[in-house]
Amino acid sequence: MKKFIVLSMALMALSFFACKAFAAGEGGLLTDYSFESTSLAVGTGWAEQGTVGSIATSTGQKYSGTRSVQFQDVTTAYTGRYLLSDTISVAQSTAYSAAVRAYASADGTATIRLKISWYSTHTGTAALASTTSTDLAISSPGTWMRVNFDNQMSDPSAIYAVLEIAAMEPGSAGNNVFIDDACFIQSTTSVDNWKEVK
Numbered sequence: 001m002k003k004f005i006v007l008s009m010a011l012m013a014l015s016f017f018a019c020k021a022f023a024a025g026e027g028g029l030l031t032d033y034s035f036e037s038t039s040l041a042v043g044t045g046w047a048e049q050g051t052v053g054s055i056a057t058s059t060g061q062k063y064s065g066t067r068s069v070q071f072q073d074v075t076t077a078y079t080g081r082y083l084l085s086d087t088i089s090v091a092q093s094t095a096y097s098a099a100v101r102a103y104a105s106a107d108g109t110a111t112i113r114l115k116i117s118w119y120s121t122h123t124g125t126a127a128l129a130s131t132t133s134t135d136l137a138i139s140s141p142g143t144w145m146r147v148n149f150d151n152q153m154s155d156p157s158a159i160y161a162v163l164e165i166a167a168m169e170p171g172s173a174g175n176n177v178f179i180d181d182a183c184f185i186q187s188t189t190s191v192d193n194w195k196e197v198k
């Protein structure tokens, strides 16, 4: 009987976390939508790219939970500071929408760029295609802003996607850019409709 109770409790816990992982409104298909992991290595939700050591998890600013991720002193190029999501399973020729919350510390010139790359096999091979947003302005320093990248059609052969989040500024204002509450969902419409959990 005791074994049965323990097994039941384990199954309940598993189903709870399974729901949490895929519940609409909590980042959609992303592994760690709220950047709560203390690791930025491949397979932990998000992987640091660009200048090594210039992106770190932060408790200094956050939109929800206890952490965000900080792009320290962003450069004049998106290649200096960017994150790649874990591999996301997607359907072929299907529309997806992405969004993140962004915060700039210094002035209103920092921008975010979101990019979705489509793959026919797991990452490690070249992308089939990719789609890149315009420069999404973080125009109000000291305020969390939502930036959206909506209605992006997956490649006809796509099985996987990777979401890239990059930040830059045109000058040397010394912006630290923070990112929290990312979302990636199968949708043709804006993720403004996505119910946030704070």
Ligand SMILES: [Ca+2]
Binding pocket: 034, 035, 036, 062, 063, 064, 065, 066, 067, 068, 180, 181
């Ligand atoms: Ca968070």
